[in-house]
Amino acid sequence: xxxxxxxxxxxxxxxxxxxxxxxxxxxxxxxxxxxxxxxxxxxxxxxxxxxxxxxxxxxxxxxxxxxxxxxxxxxxxxxxxxxxxxxxxxxxxxxxxxxxxxxxxx
Amino acid sequence: xxxxxxxxxxxxxxxxxxxxxxxxxxxxxxxxxxxxxxxxxxxxxxxxxxxxxxxxxxxxxxxxxxxxxxxxxxxxxxxxxxxxxxxxxxxxxxxxxxxxxxxxxxxxxxxxxxxxxxxx
Numbered sequence: 550x551x552x553x554x555x556x557x558x559x560x561x562x563x564x565x566x567x568x569x570x571x572x573x574x575x576x577x578x579x580x581x582x583x584x585x586x587x588x589x590x591x592x593x594x595x596x597x598x599x600x601x602x603x604x605x606x607x608x609x610x611x612x613x614x615x616x617x618x619x620x621x622x623x624x625x626x627x628x629x630x631x632x633x634x635x636x637x638x639x640x641x642x643x644x645x646x647x648x649x650x651x652x653x654x655x
Numbered sequence: 656x657x658x659x660x661x662x663x664x665x666x667x668x669x670x671x672x673x674x675x676x677x678x679x680x681x682x683x684x685x686x687x688x689x690x691x692x693x694x695x696x697x698x699x700x701x702x703x704x705x706x707x708x709x710x711x712x713x714x715x716x717x718x719x720x721x722x723x724x725x726x727x728x729x730x731x732x733x734x735x736x737x738x739x740x741x742x743x744x745x746x747x748x749x750x751x752x753x754x755x756x757x758x759x760x761x762x763x764x765x766x767x768x769x770x771x772x773x774x775x
Binding site: 550581583585587592593594595598599604634636638640643644645646647648649650 | 690692699700701702704705714716717750752758759760761762763764765766767768
């Protein structure tokens with residue numbers, strides 16, 4: 550099975566900072582990658598799919614890039630409401646494995 | 656605006672089974688897949704498998720093969736996930752989520768989660 554590895558596992562940044570999270574697949578997954586945000590105690594929410602397509606209603610400060618094995622999620626200007634754990638997920642084929650998550654604090 | 660509403664939390668003993676339901680509304684249930692994801696306390700998201708509400712095709716994650724059964728009832732727009740032979744490490748919040756058809760097979764909306772506690 551393809552493994553998904555996120556880094557870092559956690560980070561702390563200031564309001565207004567640019568934040569970058571990386572996700573690496575152990576094999577080529579083309580652009581079949583999604584990013585989810587899970588705020589503390591809440592349900593996961595889809596942010597980005599197809600590696601770089603912003604889900605409707607998601608603030609434009611979120612962006613995604615990458616293809617094949619290396620992907621990034623960027624928050625251009627961190628806001629207090631962005632405190633959450635972020636997960637990548639591959640969906641090119643089963644199993645639809647998640648990364649282990651990146652916890653973002655302020 | 657669609658919605659997935661899951662059944663309430665459960666406490667089960669080791670070795671028992673649990674069946675979680677996920678009732679969909681606000682979209683054509685039979686046009687999508689339903690996936691199940693679980694999250695142990697303080698841990699990350701774990702994909703359990705998915706079922707197509709239109710074809711009935713099912714894939715289970717290898718670690719759950721033989722213990723899990725996913726079904727759908729299109730007459731009530733409800734998906735079910737049954738997990739058997741419960742162990743303490745099955746204690747988790749279980750989520751259902753809607754999955755569009757290929758190639759858009761990510762989860763675009765989630766149920767509220769169902770806490771399953773396994774304890775003697």
